[in-house]
Amino acid sequence: MDYLPLFVDLRKKPVLVVGGGHIAARKIELLTQAGACVQIVACKLCKPLITMTEQKNVEWLAKYYHIQQLERVFLVIAATNNSQLNGQIYQDATNRYLLVNVIDDKPLCSFIFPSIINRTPIIIAISSSGTAPTLARLLREKMEALLPSHLGKMAEIADQWRDKVKERFAIPSDRRHFWDKAFTGIFSSQMAVGKLEEAKRTLNHQLSNINISRGEIILVGVGPGNSGLLTLRGLQVMQLADVLLYDYLVSDEILNLGRRDADRICVGKRAHDHSITQEEINNMLVTLAREGKRVVRLKGGDPFIFGRGGEEIQAAAEAGIPFQVVPGVTASLGATAYAGIPLTHRDYAQSVLFMTGHCHSNGIVPDWETLVHPYQTLVIYMGSIAVTDISRQLIKHGRDPITPVAVISRGTRKDQNVLIGTLRNLPELALYAAAPTLFIIGAVVNLHRHLAWYQATE
Structure with missing residues (x-):
């Protein structure tokens, strides 16, 4: 293990940052989020840092670095474009047993900044030990997708309930069982949708009825x-x-x-x-x-x-x-997007209407008069069984037989297939389409040959 991961309490602690550019600003923003008292040494400041100094979030200590500035600071960060100065800051800080980070210069770092997932108070840090920061960022992005935003709030409530749970369960394994159920059950679901009071009531209920599962x-x-x-x-x-x-x-x-x-x-x-x-x-x-x-x-x-x-x-x-x-x-949005068929377009369709070709057995009949407007895109789900009747009724009630149609089969998948034709030959097209299928009827279908972008790959 090249580095020991540590989570440091920087609240109200002085941190010296030498450099006033945008790279320094990114680090300073992170430090201030952690509550550090940031002191900046730089000839000039970028706009974000000027704003931060005006708002009294940081202190512009001096224009030029001096070794005395290292007195009574907790961390040191060098973010200048002067390699000689960065080296001097590293040596001065190291001689005083101060942790120091020289941006983008791994040999001159006694600590490094990890890639962070922030679900305060839950903090997850990922590091490649400075070898591949882009890889660490990619891993963070993947983990971000898996970790819900309400984790932090759940942790805060868990902290509030620790004493109650300890009082109720003397054995540590019983406490773990309680929290396992809470963090993977109804309590978690209620927190996910913002039902804070209901979530607290659920904890109360589970605390009193630990063997009752909901x-x-x-x-x-x-x-x-x-x-x-x-x-x-x-x-x-x-x-x-x-x-x-x-x-x-x-x-x-x-x-x-x-x-x-x-x-x-x-x-x-x-x-x-x-x-x-x-x-x-x-x-x-x-x-x-x-x-x-x-x-x-x-x-x-x-x-x-x-x-x-x-x-x-x-x-x-x-x-x-x-x-x-x-x-x-929904299929109408995903499949048509992957087929390069916009459902609305100023030149072709001012509205879109969704219908199902598989109706309830109570005999409800589609209002065909509303389905034949020439400047309307018609999207039909589950239409294969009744495709012949659909085509005939639309033509009978006034839709042009040569209206463009698309039959999208297994849309967005690797074996997606798009068949193009006219309303008149829609039944024939449907014969060659594997389920699930979606019918698109309207002039926007003509855009498929120009806008189709998805190339399915094995």
């Missing part, structure tokens, strides 16, 4: 299939799931991002093949949650856009099960 249901929209379109919140929730319920629209690459030891249950339905009914899915969600499990229901696209997510959440609400919803990129 489950929850979380609907997560995972997008059209490409894992890059999964939201950060969706990924975080999947990592905490006890059970993952998924359907056929959830791609393997997304499913593999879930918690490894979570139970996985496929509740998929296909046209003419409803091996499990919606009512059975609703009952399964409620039953699993009542067993104290965090049930994450993965749904392709967005749960509330032709995904029957509303029905599943209604079942949770009626059963008194805590629930939340994580929106997703």
Whole structure:
């Protein structure tokens, strides 16, 4: 281990920074966030530092460096473009047993700045020991995506509750068990959505009823299939799931991002093949949650856009099960973007209308008159079964038979395919499209040949 990681309390401690440029400003901003009393030595200051001195956040001590400035300081940072001066500052500070950092000069550093993830009071520092700072930054970015923003607030509340928990549980392992349940359960979910008072009540409840587990249901929209379109919140929730319920629209690459030891249950339905009914899915969600499990229901696209997510959440609400919803990129937005087809365009379409080709069995008939406006883009989900009737009805009610159409198959995925034609031959195009498919009808389809950018790769 080349460096020993330390977290230093800099509150109200003097730190000397020699240099007044933008590099120095970045370090000074970090130091002031940690509460340090920064003293600057520089011939001139960049604009951000001038502002900071005017606001009394830092002190402009002198224009020129002198060894006496090292008296009664805690840390020293050299950020000048004069290598000889930087070397002198390093030697002077080292002779006085002061920690010193010369920016971008590893041999002249007795301490280095790590790449930081700030979830105060949770602080995570990543370092490559000065060998590859860009790699450290990339690692930080990946970890940032996994760590929710409410971690800091959870830690603050945990600190407030430490004495209560110690009083309730004398054995350390019991205390760990309590906090394990809190940080991965309902308390964490409530903190994530800002329900602070409810979260505190949950801790109270768990403190009094440690053996009583409360489950929850979380609907997560995972997008059209490409894992890059999964939201950060969706990924975080999947990592905490006890059970993952998924359907056929959830791609393997997304499913593999879930918690490894979570139970996985496929509740998929296909046209003419409803091996499990919606009512059975609703009952399964409620039953699993009542067993104290965090049930994450993965749904392709967005749960509330032709995904029957509303029905599943209604079942949770009626059963008194805590629930939340994580929106997703719906297929109409993801697939068309990857196909280079803007849904609206000033020259071609002033509105867009979404519809499903798979209607409720109660016989509700689409209002075809509203679907045939020439300057409107029509997006049809799940239209393959009724594609012949859709094409015929649109033409019958006034849509031009040569209106451009696109059939997007498996949009955003590696095997995405886009077929272009006209409304008249839409049924023939649909025959060659693998599910899931999306129909786009309107003049904006003509932009595909100019704007298509996504090249699927193996």
